[in-house]
Amino acid sequence: MNNPHITLADILITTPEARRSGFLEYALRRNKEAVPFIDKAKALKAILQAHTQSPDDILSIEKIKESLLEAAGVSVKAKAHLSIADKDRLLQDFIDKVLKPSGSAYIEEMVYRYLLTSGDALGGKMRNIIGSIANEKLTRFIVSQLQICQIEFTYTRKNDAFTHGKHFTIDVADSIKAIQWTNGQNQQRLLVYNVNVPQVKKNIDIVLLKQAVANTRSDPLKKVLADEKNYLVIGELKGGIDPAGADEHWKTANTALGRVRTAFNRQLSLIFIGAAIEASMAQEIFSQYQSGELANCANLTDDNQLASLCAWLIEQ
Amino acid sequence: MNNPHITLADILITTPEARRSGFLEYALRRNKEAVPFIDKAKALKAILQAHTQSPDDILSIEKIKESLLEAAGVSVKAKAHLSIADKDRLLQDFIDKVLKPSGSAYIEEMVYRYLLTSGDALGGKMRNIIGSIANEKLTRFIVSQLQICQIEFTYTRKNDAFTHGKHFTIDVADSIKAIQWTNGQNQQRLLVYNVNVPQVKKNIDIVLLKQAVANTRSDPLKKVLADEKNYLVIGELKGGIDPAGADEHWKTANTALGRVRTAFNRQLSLIFIGAAIEASMAQEIFSQYQSGELANCANLTDDNQLASLCAWLIEQ
């Protein structure tokens, strides 16, 4: 029982207040992220007003072809899977069946449709942002623990060389790829985020290794990752606050952790950190924690739980 | 090896052509579903034009308060988790920081923002539709098998009484909740979709039982579901075509199936049907199929695989 704050399953459950606060932050951030999408829609409108008199003119403006496709309901993701013929058909259908019947309102119709697709895109973007905010919060707590314990550390953004921890500021926390330190027993420790673990051929959110590397560019790190003896901790982090997604994403995490258990011949510590934890999954998580299948766990919205987990992590 | 079409893992992999076709269908359907969202935006614009002269007038129009909140970036889902104070704050911020600075373009700004949120909503709606289309396809293949085998069956839409299969038409396939028949060995069979299995306290996509019920209203069905001896097959169905979601959703399905294995004291047949199957997960699925952990499996986009699975299913 490595986390003194996890004494029973119910403690893991996310409070309504944490949920409220999470959704509020989400709405505020979403409004900020909406601006460029709104701007692009306005720019599209301006181009259409300046360069078209009727729907038939639209196809001839090369620079808005992609926007036209998006207005026709095709996401950037979907585009990659469609053939040229599919896209041409969708465009022509869109012009004939949607824009032309709108008469003189064809510009408004196209911009409105474009915004619908943009809204879906904004939603996708937000989901990624929420994930990296969770990562950032974990980083802040780990760094705080290192500082409290007066452990010197280095960190790297992207795949650059390591910078001394004394240069660490809150504004770099969102781009940290790896942190390195020497623990109380004078052992090298390397924490890497979102890295492909070759033993499972899958990316893992949190990986703690017992080797130092000069940088996280492919080769030196790959060599360390290749040897399963170098692994200390592997963890899954789920930053989403939506209770409706809680069990869904825990099921995903659970299979991901199961794959690690199967792939590694030696036992290593597995951890789970989630922001949306509901009663039923709290039982499963706690049960795995009690049996040792999970070495540690925490609710990301509970500072005490998270701090305890980080304190444990840097001591491994 | 219950499915003669599943001879090796790679056969389960979704073809690029099936993917292309899936994304094309998706785009066409999305454009149809977009219409009411576009209409609501136009209606909102009309109300704003008719009843407001400036952003300050908006709050006084009670009937557009929810739309205003959505324009302010709050989804219907998020609304449920926010306090009145949160929502008031978001509304006021939206008016002060977004609409007022737009000057005379405040109506356009509000409608554009509303459309962004609507686009996310449309995306959510589409995801549900894709799921029910998959269910519908499975129903059509099962009914076809029953018809081919000249097995009489009854079906129920929603939770009504059962209707004789001779009344079955393609247009009801999307609302079938359960199908009942008597198999070759004169045994009662009941197939139910999306039903809560009390042994795991979770909903399961596909459940085959060996009891008949008069209707699928709570009580008679609940009694059958309560006794684990009545279960023959439990299955997960994943209708999504996006390869990026394939492993994600297989991981979810895998934990769901794992929960069933753990919860049931007797062995029962577990099956998996997915539309997006990638190489790596195909190996895992096939491996479970070979070991018997999965009794059957199929790629939803492959008619032969699906028909074979359905032929096996109605013989159980």
Add this chain to the structure above:
DNA sequence: TAAACTCGAGTGA
């Protein structure tokens, strides 16, 4: 209401 279902919009390695 609570709980957990639907799945692809992004992203990056």
Add this chain to the structure above:
DNA sequence: ATCACTCGAGTTT
């Protein structure tokens, strides 16, 4: 290009 990560927009029971 390939693969598999981010998570909440809907929905139902």
